[in-house]
Amino acid sequence: MSVGQNEKNEKKINFKENIQYLQERELHEECGVFGVFNANNASYLTYYGLHSLQHRGQEGAGISTVDENGKIKRQRAEGLVSDFFTPKKLDQLDGKMAIGHVRYSTSGGGGLENVQPILIRSHRGDFVVAYNGNIVNALELRTELELTGSIFHASSDTEIIGHLIQRETGDFKTRLLKALPKLEGAFSFLIMNKDELFAIRDKNGFRPLSIARLEDGYIFSSESSAFNMIGASFIREIEAGELLRISKNGLKTCKYSEEINKTMCAMEYIYFSRPDSDINNLNVHVSRQKCGELLAKQSPTKADIVIGVPDSSLSAAMGYAKYSKIPYEFGLVKSRYVGRTFISPTQAKRAEGVKMKLSAMKSVIKDKKIILVDDSIVRGTTSKHIVQILKDAGAKEVHMKIASPAIISPCFYGVDTSTSGELISNTLDAKQLSEYIGADSLEFMNTENLKKALGNDICMACFTRDYPTKTYNLLKH
Ligand code: SF4
Incomplete structure (x- = not known):
C-alpha cells in the first residue's frame, strides 16, 4: 500500500464514533x-x-x-x-x-x-x-x-x-x-x-x-x-x-x-469472572462454551466463520463453532495497552483517552459471512462500532449472536449495568436493535438455555426483572 493510500484510509476513520465507543458505559x-x-x-x-x-x-x-x-x-x-x-x-x-x-x-x-x-x-x-x-x-x-x-x-x-x-x-x-x-x-x-x-x-x-x-x-x-x-x-x-x-x-x-x-449472579459466569475461575464447581470457560453451544442450537445461521468479541466472548464463540461445525476464527484483535481511562467509571475520566480498543483482521474477515458472538449488549454503541469495523474490513454479512438474554433492568447487587433508560433492549426489540447496530441479524440467548448452562440457583434479574430480594426504592431511581 502506498503512503497516499494510507492517508486516504486514515481519513475514513470516524474518530467521533470511536470516541463515543470508548466512552460507552459498559458493564x-x-x-x-x-x-x-x-x-x-x-x-x-x-x-x-x-x-x-x-x-x-x-x-x-x-x-x-x-x-x-x-x-x-x-x-x-x-x-x-x-x-x-x-x-x-x-x-x-x-x-x-x-x-x-x-x-x-x-x-x-x-x-x-x-x-x-x-x-x-x-x-x-x-x-x-x-x-x-x-x-x-x-x-x-x-x-x-x-x-x-x-x-x-x-x-x-x-x-x-x-x-x-x-x-x-x-x-x-x-x-x-x-x-x-x-x-x-x-x-x-x-x-x-x-x-x-x-x-x-x-x-x-x-x-x-x-x-x-x-x-x-x-x-x-x-x-x-x-x-x-x-x-x-x-x-x-x-x-x-x-x-x-x-x-x-x-x-x-x-x-x-x-x-x-x-441466587449466584449469572453475570459472574457470562462476563466478569476470569475463565480460569470455578464457581459452584462449574468452570467459567466451560460454562461460556456451553452457552455458545446452546446458542448455536437455538439460533442456527449459515456462515463461513465464527468469531468472538475479545476477551469474555471467546469461549462462547468456541462453543458456537463447535456445535455448528462452522470454523472458529481469530477475527478481532484487542489492544493490550488499553489505558486506565478506558475502564474508569466516570464519563469525564473515560473522555480522557482516545485510542482504538479493537481492530479487525482484514485477511480473515474479507468477503466472509460472519457469526459474531458477544456476551451481552448494554447500550448498543459498542456492538454498532464492532459491526462497523467488520463491515469496513470487507465482511459480506454479520450475524450477531448474544450469549445471554437481553438486559432490560438495572442490577442492585454490585454490577454497574447502567440505568433502565440507558439499556437499549428496554426500547428496541432484537430486530430493531439489529438494524440500529447495522447487523444482518441478531438473536439473544433465551433464559431457559441460560439456566441449562448455569443451573437453577442463579440470579437473572437484569434479564427478567425478577429480583431475588426486596429492592426498596431503588427501582424508582
Ligand atoms: S441483576 Fe442479578 S444477574 Fe444481573 S448483574 Fe445483578 S446480580 Fe447479576
Whole structure:
C-alpha cells in the first residue's frame, strides 16, 4: 500500500464514533477481595492475589495487615495495584494476616476515602472491612444510623457494617452475628481484627468467595483463579449465609441466617469472572462454551466463520463453532495497552483517552459471512462500532449472536449495568436493535438455555426483572 493510500484510509476513520465507543458505559463489576491468615509475607501474597483480581475493579486498591504486636496497618490508593504497591510499601505491611481489596466505584463514588479496606477505630479494638457487592437497604440503614448519632467518613456503604457492629454488645463474633441480618442485598465480606479473620457471604450468595489452603495458613479470594497464582489449594466456597471465623484456635463456621435462597449472579459466569475461575464447581470457560453451544442450537445461521468479541466472548464463540461445525476464527484483535481511562467509571475520566480498543483482521474477515458472538449488549454503541469495523474490513454479512438474554433492568447487587433508560433492549426489540447496530441479524440467548448452562440457583434479574430480594426504592431511581 502506498503512503497516499494510507492517508486516504486514515481519513475514513470516524474518530467521533470511536470516541463515543470508548466512552460507552459498559458493564462493570464492583470489587474483588483477597485475604490471608497465618502465612509469611502476607502482604506480598495479597498483592499477587489482588493483581489477579484486577479485572474486578481498577479504580482503587488497598491492603491491611496485622503486625506481630497486634497493630493494624493499612496502605491504599486510587489506581491499579501494580501502580501503587512497591516492595518498600509491602515490606511496611508486615504480619502474617492480611485482607485486600480492588475497587470499582458505583455506590459512593470515587475518592481515596472510599478505597477499601475501611478501618474502623474503636475502644473495643480496631478492625478493617473489605467487601464486594451492594447493600440494597444502605440508604435506609445509613439514614437511621446518622439520625441516631453515627458519623460517616466516606460515602460508600462499607462503613455501614462497621457502625452496625459497633452498636452491638458482646465479643466481636457475637456483634457481627447481630449486625449481619440487618443487611439486605449482595455482600462477600472479609473482616479482620487483631486476632481473627472473618469471611462472610450473603444469604443469596450473589458474589463468589472461596477458601484455600497454603501450607499452615488459609487464603480467601473472590475468585478461585487467584489461588493458582500463589500456589494455594482450593478447599471450597464460602456458603450462602455462612460466617467463617479463623483465629489461632482454628477454623469455625456457622450460618448467620437460616433464610438461604441461592441466587449466584449469572453475570459472574457470562462476563466478569476470569475463565480460569470455578464457581459452584462449574468452570467459567466451560460454562461460556456451553452457552455458545446452546446458542448455536437455538439460533442456527449459515456462515463461513465464527468469531468472538475479545476477551469474555471467546469461549462462547468456541462453543458456537463447535456445535455448528462452522470454523472458529481469530477475527478481532484487542489492544493490550488499553489505558486506565478506558475502564474508569466516570464519563469525564473515560473522555480522557482516545485510542482504538479493537481492530479487525482484514485477511480473515474479507468477503466472509460472519457469526459474531458477544456476551451481552448494554447500550448498543459498542456492538454498532464492532459491526462497523467488520463491515469496513470487507465482511459480506454479520450475524450477531448474544450469549445471554437481553438486559432490560438495572442490577442492585454490585454490577454497574447502567440505568433502565440507558439499556437499549428496554426500547428496541432484537430486530430493531439489529438494524440500529447495522447487523444482518441478531438473536439473544433465551433464559431457559441460560439456566441449562448455569443451573437453577442463579440470579437473572437484569434479564427478567425478577429480583431475588426486596429492592426498596431503588427501582424508582
Ligand atoms: S441483576 Fe444481573 S448483574 Fe445483578 S446480580 Fe442479578 S444477574 Fe447479576
